[in-house]
Amino acid sequence: MTTRIFTPGLIILFWICTAKSEMAQNTASDGGNVLHSVPFNQVNIDDAFWNPRLKAHAQTTLQVCISQMRDSTKRISNFEKAAGLKKGKHEGIYFDDSDVYKAMEGIAYSLVNNYNAEYEKLLDYWIDLVAKSQQPDGYLNTYYTLSYPDERWTDMEKHEMYCGGHMIEAAVAHYRATGKKTFLDVAVKFADYVDATFGPGKRHWVTGHEEIELALVKLYNVTQNRKYLNLAHWLLEERGHGHGKGAIWEHPKLGPEYCQDDVPVSEITDIKGHAVRAMYLFTGMADAASEKKIPEYVEALNRVWEDVAERNMYITGGIGSSRTNEGFTEDYDLPNKTAYCETCASIGMVFWNNRMNMLSGDAKYADILERSLYNGVLSGVSLEGDLFFYVNPLESDGSHHRQRWFGCACCPSNISRFIPSVGNYIYVKGENEILVNLYMGNETTVEIGRTEIKLTQKTDYPWDGKINLEVNPSEATTFSLKMRIPGWCRSFKISVNGEIGTTPEVKNGYAVIERKWASGDVVELTLDMPVELVAAHPRVTENTGKRAVRRGPVVYCMEATDNKNIGFDEAILDQSMVFLPEEAKGKLKGMTLLNAVSEQNKFTFVPYFSWANREPGKMKTWIDYERGNPLYINKP
Ligand SMILES: [Zn+2]
Numbered sequence: 001m002t003t004r005i006f007t008p009g010l011i012i013l014f015w016i017c018t019a020k021s022e023m024a025q026n027t028a029s030d031g032g033n034v035l036h037s038v039p040f041n042q043v044n045i046d047d048a049f050w051n052p053r054l055k056a057h058a059q060t061t062l063q064v065c066i067s068q069m070r071d072s073t074k075r076i077s078n079f080e081k082a083a084g085l086k087k088g089k090h091e092g093i094y095f096d097d098s099d100v101y102k103a104m105e106g107i108a109y110s111l112v113n114n115y116n117a118e119y120e121k122l123l124d125y126w127i128d129l130v131a132k133s134q135q136p137d138g139y140l141n142t143y144y145t146l147s148y149p150d151e152r153w154t155d156m157e158k159h160e161m162y163c164g165g166h167m168i169e170a171a172v173a174h175y176r177a178t179g180k181k182t183f184l185d186v187a188v189k190f191a192d193y194v195d196a197t198f199g200p201g202k203r204h205w206v207t208g209h210e211e212i213e214l215a216l217v218k219l220y221n222v223t224q225n226r227k228y229l230n231l232a233h234w235l236l237e238e239r240g241h242g243h244g245k246g247a248i249w250e251h252p253k254l255g256p257e258y259c260q261d262d263v264p265v266s267e268i269t270d271i272k273g274h275a276v277r278a279m280y281l282f283t284g285m286a287d288a289a290s291e292k293k294i295p296e297y298v299e300a301l302n303r304v305w306e307d308v309a310e311r312n313m314y315i316t317g318g319i320g321s322s323r324t325n326e327g328f329t330e331d332y333d334l335p336n337k338t339a340y341c342e343t344c345a346s347i348g349m350v351f352w353n354n355r356m357n358m359l360s361g362d363a364k365y366a367d368i369l370e371r372s373l374y375n376g377v378l379s380g381v382s383l384e385g386d387l388f389f390y391v392n393p394l395e396s397d398g399s400h401h402r403q404r405w406f407g408c409a410c411c412p413s414n415i416s417r418f419i420p421s422v423g424n425y426i427y428v429k430g431e432n433e434i435l436v437n438l439y440m441g442n443e444t445t446v447e448i449g450r451t452e453i454k455l456t457q458k459t460d461y462p463w464d465g466k467i468n469l470e471v472n473p474s475e476a477t478t479f480s481l482k483m484r485i486p487g488w489c490r491s492f493k494i495s496v497n498g499e500i501g502t503t504p505e506v507k508n509g510y511a512v513i514e515r516k517w518a519s520g521d522v523v524e525l526t527l528d529m530p531v532e533l534v535a536a537h538p539r540v541t542e543n544t545g546k547r548a549v550r551r552g553p554v555v556y557c558m559e560a561t562d563n564k565n566i567g568f569d570e571a572i573l574d575q576s577m578v579f580l581p582e583e584a585k586g587k588l589k590g591m592t593l594l595n596a597v598s599e600q601n602k603f604t605f606v607p608y609f610s611w612a613n614r615e616p617g618k619m620k621t622w623i624d625y626e627r628g629n630p631l632y633i634n635k636p
Pocket residue numbers: 342343344345390409410411412414
């Protein structure tokens with residue numbers, strides 16, 4: 001990293017809880033989607049920020065997951081039993097199969113950026129176990145197969161389709177990463193079985209935990225077999241008509257709202273229930289809407305997106321404030337210490353906002369994707385990749401620690417598949433345009449018409465706002481390159497081949513450069529990235545009189561370990577403070593820390609995602625703020 005000098009102390013205040021991008025006016029349109037992501041297997045990441053994350057993932061997170069699946073818990077053992085290699089009943093939780101599939105998906109993705117022959121061999125062995133666990137009719141679930149073979153499909157909460165969905169996603173990832181069809185064949189057989197069992201004129205089904213809907217659209221995308229897309233659409237349409245049966249529906253405190261089965265999906269107005277379920281549902285709806293052109297889905301998604309982004313989201317992009325339902329309560333109820341903010345829910349925010357961005361071409365969705373990614377998601381795993389958060393509070397009294405594993409291990413296994421798939425979210429392409437959504441060092445080749453465009457991105461983002469993008473078409477060709485100007489960015493400079501011409505038009509949050517691109521063209525974008533003090537919406541009473549610190553996409557927090565010489569609980573930011581950046585040493589090396597300095601005080605802030613990696617202790621994100629004499633505040 002280069003040494004950087006910042007203009008310190010530029011402080012801007014604005015209301016947050018929303019992520020309104022001033023430049024982005026459009027909302028998702030009528031489902032006339034022509035945008036597709038450039039998938040991870042076409043993107044090679046080489047980036048100062050992400051390389052260590054990907055390396056920690058490949059070397060440590062996957063090892064942790066593999067050893068938990070195979071050695072410390074009975075997850076692989078269940079498959080060995082179902083495959084007939086040993087005898088016995090199912091052990092563990094009824095949805096444990098899904099963790100194995102998510103780890104398999106993670107291994108498949110990691111083969112692209114960190115190839116490892118051992119991992120590929122292990123994956124082949126696990127695929128073989130899964131294939132042998134599949135019943136002759138295509139059914140696949142070790143819990144029912146081993147313990148309750150006669151009770152398949154009797155309780156819609158029991159995650160049979162959820163596990164199946166994760167299996168399909170893993171199979172699609174494996175196929176894309178290796179070109180091998182061994183796993184995909186299992187997925188197709190299972191999906192054919194589900195399609196033969198459920199659907200119009202067959203059985204009703206409401207998925208108690210959504211997931212298979214988005215997975216079936218992925219399966220449609222690789223097989224081009226439209227029946228999988230139709231099945232996904234049918235499953236979405238099953239919701240909200242009273243077909244739900246089982247533990248959720250009978251539970252006195254949960255009920256259909258918990259799994260978004262209270263109203264038909266087209267009529268959704270507010271965010272309700274379990275956060276992860278909601279995210280997977282909306283992702284599936286957006287996928288179906290994009291492929292089948294369903295305007296009423298797009299309208300419902302626009303409504304509920306506004307409800308999430310403006311009234312129910314933390315500054316970290318985390319969602320779901322309540323432990324009781326792992327989900328939502330009422331608008332603006334965003335407590336800090338007891339925030340639930342499940343890691344999986346932040347991952348779900350990335351999925352959903354990615355789809356909303358592709359539906360609309362609007363950068364405001366990529367802004368939230370970025371916010372959740374750099375804060376809510378990354379906080380879910382330690383820097384070394386070996387310890388995890390399930391719950392991501394914005395404040396801690398020192399008792400919240402990362403853990404090696406959890407009984408319900410959805411979050412570590414979700415991290416294991418999400419981190420190496422980050423390449424999926426950098427570029428989106430249309431017929432005659434390339435949208436650059438994330439800034440990280442990478443190389444990819446995108447086809448526009450019949451022309452191959454090689455893109456090479458170099459940057460020190462998120463610590464620095466300079467981005468260098470080399471555009472190398474195989475022959476000179478005209479198309480629009482759209483560089484996202486993040487909602488947090490108030491000013492930027494852009495040049496092509498060193499020439500700063502007229503600033504390009506910013507449309508839907510993107511600086512649009514349309515020209516005939518020739519080999520060797522270079523775009524340089526500089527996003528100004530001052531430190532900002534952010535105020536919460538006045539109705540978030542928890543944060544009255546407080547401010548959060550943010551620079552670029554990174555939200556900062558205070559940890560006790562860096563602030564031993566002050567009264568941590570009494571720390572007050574005041575208007576005279578200036579923010580001086582400092583390159584971190586030790587465990588946080590490579591990161592930019594911020595020192596808030598006044599004549600009397602010095603507070604040190606670290607990136608929120610990096611907290612709880614050193615000496616355990618208190619942490620807070622929202623800090624008391626002294627605005628001077630309050631009598632002067634509202635003086636006309
Ligand atoms: Zn989780």
